[in-house]
Amino acid sequence: MGTTHRTLHNRVLAVLGPAIAAGEYSVGHTFTLSGLEQDFGVSRTVAREAVRVLESMGLVVSRPRTGVKVRPQTQWSVFDPQLIRWRLAGAGRMAQLRSLNELRAAVEPAAAALAAERGSPEERARLVDVAEEMTRTGDAGLLDTFLELDVAFHRHILDLSGNEMFSGLAEVVSEVLIGRTSYDLMPHRPRPEALRLHTAVARAVRDGLPDVAEAAMRSIVTEVSDALKEPGPDPR
Amino acid sequence: MGTTHRTLHNRVLAVLGPAIAAGEYSVGHTFTLSGLEQDFGVSRTVAREAVRVLESMGLVVSRPRTGVKVRPQTQWSVFDPQLIRWRLAGAGRMAQLRSLNELRAAVEPAAAALAAERGSPEERARLVDVAEEMTRTGDAGLLDTFLELDVAFHRHILDLSGNEMFSGLAEVVSEVLIGRTSYDLMPHRPRPEALRLHTAVARAVRDGLPDVAEAAMRSIVTEVSDALKEPGPDPR
């Protein structure tokens, strides 16, 4: 958790951001700079810098005479990686995971298709290696290593898509995969079907078959979102 | 063009941001705060606030003794609406439009499917009204009104999806639609096929048919991306 608390305003953000993101302050609640100065024991400059960042994320607006007002969620920059992290860390975690998974379900199949069309042959071939390694570690029950490979697999496809916006989701997808396992939303042993599908995606990408890659990836992500719809951690 | 130049640091951002986003400063180029103070004729505080915002978008890093360094594009928050606007305004316009369209092609069909499942019957029905109005104005050749309706149509579907991240793309999709017409990347008269498809999406959503809505929307967005792939009238 080496979150960069290098500067003072980042330390203020690390407290204020998650609190606002978690809805601990009602929409319309207003802070004052002097209030923030006192609460955090920082100078005006630092408080202002923190507010500027929150403002650029759409979490608050700052106006003279009014103060720093919390905006409704609909105005937030919901794709900001920092905001996503704050929400994953706090109360909105499940809601955030759900919407992120719906996003994945939409984006990753498209990314797989593009990856099959673009990307160098070597890089596409490397994907098969990762998939096979996943099968090995999955069968062996090496969960930590498996997670790392899973993350690498999905990130690689997003990068191969050649679309910077898809690549930009890699970080977020990683956090979803990690968060999912650490909150027991995953079967403790990877399902054979899932492993088979990952290999299918990899081979289709390697062989330059966009439609096949897209379909296989769609199976992966919809299977996952079905699992998330079920109430709690899987019994049995 | 009412971009909020209310504050001084926003005016600095309005110049610095687009310049960096357009790649006018090579990766690794370093500014100094005192340099920015002089170039823009602002105080240190203002320069620092601008840098803080750029930093939170991943465009630069600020370190002691080193200065404010431009980061490689792979580190940028490519979903930040502000950054997207800057790129659409400048040199990276076509590239940005292309990646945004690929994103739309992935997201909007999924959003249409979700909209058919969720959302109140009244709101879903309203979509049909918009589609029919589009057909009327389209046939009549009222291009400005048609664009407004088109924007409203797509925004409405993204909102009805009930996924805040999809809704969060509404602003961006609007800018794509607007930018597309204002840069002559669209037929000057809406194609009858496109009008028919919009109506088909609307009816499927109203009738609660996710698969039909998804398929029809997919036809819309892939048709558009095909149009973008063609060389087209080179602007400028």
Add this chain to the structure above:
DNA sequence: CGGATTGATTGGTAACACTATTTATGGCGG
């Protein structure tokens, strides 16, 4: 009821001390 007043709060400037980091220096051992 409408327009002027006012005071709370952010916006902006300036000057200075602190701290981190790079670069240069110098001394020491080989």
Add this chain to the structure above:
DNA sequence: CCGCCATAAATAGTGTTACCAATCAATCCG
């Protein structure tokens, strides 16, 4: 004479304080 490491100096961001200007919601008064 060379190489290496410790140390000092230079430099740029970081943080603090104080003060004044601009804004605007609320209030007061004609």
